Amino acid sequence: MKVFAISDPHLSFTADKPMSIFGAVWENHWDAIEEDWREKVGEDDVVLIAGDVSWGMTLDEAIKDLETIGALPGKKIYIRGNHDYWWSSISKIRAALPENSYALQNDAVKFGRFVFAGSRGWMIPEAGAAVSPENDKILKREAIRMEMSLKCAEKIRTDGYITIAMIHFPPFDSRFSSSVFTDLFNRYSVDKVVYGHLHGTKARTEMFLKRLGTEYYLTSCDKLGNKLKLIAED
Numbered sequence: 437m438k439v440f441a442i443s444d445p446h447l448s449f450t451a452d453k454p455m456s457i458f459g460a461v462w463e464n465h466w467d468a469i470e471e472d473w474r475e476k477v478g479e480d481d482v483v484l485i486a487g488d489v490s491w492g493m494t495l496d497e498a499i500k501d502l503e504t505i506g507a508l509p510g511k512k513i514y515i516r517g518n519h520d521y522w523w524s525s526i527s528k529i530r531a532a533l534p535e536n537s538y539a540l541q542n543d544a545v546k547f548g549r550f551v552f553a554g555s556r557g558w559m560i561p562e563a564g565a566a567v568s569p570e571n572d573k574i575l576k577r578e579a580i581r582m583e584m585s586l587k588c589a590e591k592i593r594t595d596g597y598i599t600i601a602m603i604h605f606p607p608f609d610s611r612f613s614s615s616v617f618t619d620l621f622n623r624y625s626v627d628k629v630v631y632g633h634l635h636g637t638k639a640r641t642e643m644f645l646k647r648l649g650t651e652y653y654l655t656s657c658d659k660l661g662n663k664l665k666l667i668a669e670d
Contacts, residue, residue: 437548439600440477440510440664441655443486443632444517445469447501451491459636461658468662470508476664477510482547483664486632486655487517487556487604495532498522506534511547514539515554517604517632540602542581544589548670553589554602555581557631560615579616586624598668600628607631607652610640622648628667632656 446455447466455462477483485505492498498520505512514537516523523529526541538545544553558578561567567575582603589599607617607629621629628651634641635658643659645652655665 437550438476438478438481438669439484439550439667440481441484441486441602441630441653441667442469442657442660442664443604443630443655444488444635444657445485445505446488446491446519447504448491449500449504450497451493453491461662465657465662466504469657469664472663473508476666477508479509481510482550482552483508483510483512484552484600484602484630484655484667485512485514486554486602486630487515488519488632489514489517490520490522492522495522495524495528499532502532502537503534506537510536512537513545513552513554513602515602515604516541516556518556540585542584542588544585544592546592546597549597550668550670551589551593551597551599552602553582553585553599553626555585557582557603557605557607557617559605560607560609560613560617562609563611563613575616579620582617583620583624586620586626590624598627599625600630600667601626603629603631605631605633606654612642612645612647618647618650621650626650628653630655630667634659
């Protein structure tokens with residue numbers, strides 16, 4: 437069993453929002469992702485999709501995008517991104533998802549000896565920067581949601597299991613400083629973290645980072661050249 441990851445596909449099979457306006461790497465980007473996916477992924481494998489899945493504003497508008505991903509091999513696990521406005525009632529989302537597709541929200545799932553947790557997260561402020569009351573409120577709320585998911589993972593994990601967490605926003609600032617999220621990952625002994633949100637060449641990024649025993653993977657599709665990233669295998 438292999439675990440792959442990718443994030444930020446920003447699909448728009450129903451919504452009129454072509455990503456090609458953001459540069460050549462977005463030209464026919466889904467065709468490139470699909471080709472790579474079919475070459476790599478078997479039916480028993482897992483693909484993590486760390487948010488910004490669809491430009492659809494409602495679940496009805498996002499269904500075509502979810503079905504397109506759902507038709508590909510493997511099990512798919514989603515978390516919400518900041519542009520996933522279609523993500524509302526989790527019960528409705530789960531009822532609408534294709535077979536072998538799973539949405540995480542305050543909970544966790546396990547396949548093989550892997551346990552998967554995750555939540556959207558929020559942008560970590562730079563050291564010394566002023567934080568608005570609204571942003572502070574959202575950050576604290578998102579930390580609570582992540583901990584709820586990690587607690588669920590802890591309950592279903594046994595010895596020898598590998599815990600992989602998903603978060604849409606980077607869990608640290610541009611200097612990769614510790615944050616409420618990295619502290620949670622350390623406290624709950626998370627082995628690997630997948631995140632996205634960052635695009636282009638201007639952002640200060642590292643595709644792989646290891647700190648305090650936890651591996652961090654940036655999986656924004658354009659940063660990966662529209663290819664899946666192998667995170668783990670058993």
